Amino acid sequence: MPGYVVLFNNAFPNEARPVTFENFAKAIEAFEATLITPAAPFDQYLEGNTHALDDQQKSGLALFMAKGCSSCHNGINLGGQAYFPFGVMKKPDASVLPDADKGRFAVTRAVGDEYVFRAAPLRNVALRAPYFHSGQVWSLKQAVALMSEIQLGTKLSDREENDIISFLNSLTGRLPKIEYPILPTRTNTTPKPSIDR
Ligand code: HEC
Structure with missing residues (x-):
């Protein structure tokens, strides 16, 4: 074209x-490389603005660390640094962990990698339902409850879940403004797409 x-x-x-x-x-x-989402309230908090998080978010952050979420979800993107079994303490049921998708195993063929997945980065997580590789969990509350149960073997109280969600909301940054380009149009001599199968 x-x-x-x-x-x-x-x-x-x-x-x-x-x-x-x-x-x-x-x-x-x-x-x-331009698709970055800076200045989330949590970033501002880390930079020293102690008012960037409200009390509930601070309590959620403390729980996120104390309960052990941050042992897997850490680093600049709160995740994305390593692979873990989906279900360390307890195997989730087939609705969120379909048998057919064995995660890392498809790449490494190592038995220990069956149902192992990347710890999802949690930046902007509040904007990103549905959750997990299977995309079967539609609420953040359910995702947090499930993580706690299957990865940590703990049941969170309703208040703890809400506090953690409130912290996760503080990970939403400033979204980039994208100006959509007008793409070139085809001409009479432009070849049609050909797909070799
Ligand atoms: C043992 C490591 C581990 C621990 C501990 C852990 N997670 Fe996860 N988390 C993962 C993995 C691996 C995934 C991706 C699973 C998948 O794709 O199916 C994930 C996914 C998530 C997701 C879904 C994100 C998305 O975009 O789909 C949320 C939300 C989440 N974790 C929150 C938490 C919270 C809150 C805690 C603490 C209560 C926690 N996690 C503890 C490893 C962990």
């Missing part, structure tokens, strides 16, 4: 034939 050739030429001015898969990946990578 000629429109794309022009855009690729502009984006990669030092290359004779810039329309390559490699450059297409670089362009997407450059765009994705």
Whole structure:
């Protein structure tokens, strides 16, 4: 599509034939690098603004650490750093852990990796239902209760669940403003997509 050739030429001015898969990946990578969500209340709190979290959120943070959530959900994205079994203390039922999806096992083929998944990063988690790899849990309250039960073997009280949820809400940052591009249109000579199967 000629429109794309022009855009690729502009984006990669030092290359004779810039329309390559490699450059297409670089362009997407450059765009994705802008998709950051800074200044969540929790970030502001860590930077020293003690009023950025309210009392309930502070209590939720304390519980998040004391109960052990932060042993798996840690680092800059509160997760995403390691893999863990989904169900350390207790195996969840098949509705949230369907038999067919064995997680890491599909990659490593190691028996110990059956039903092992990445500890989900919790930034912006309040905006991201449904939860877990199976996408079968639609409320954050249910997700928190389930985590506590299956990963830590503890049942949280209603107040503890609400406090933790209130803390998780403080992980919502400022979303990027995206201006949607008008994509080049096809011409009569543009080949139709061909899919080799
Ligand atoms: C043993 C490690 C471990 C502990 C402890 C743990 N989690 Fe998780 N958490 C995970 C893993 C692994 C996943 C991803 C599971 C999946 O994709 O099915 C996850 C997923 C989640 C999700 C869903 C996020 C999403 O985007 O789908 C939430 C919410 C969550 N954890 C909160 C908590 C809270 C709150 C606690 C403490 C009560 C906790 N976790 C304790 C490992 C842990």
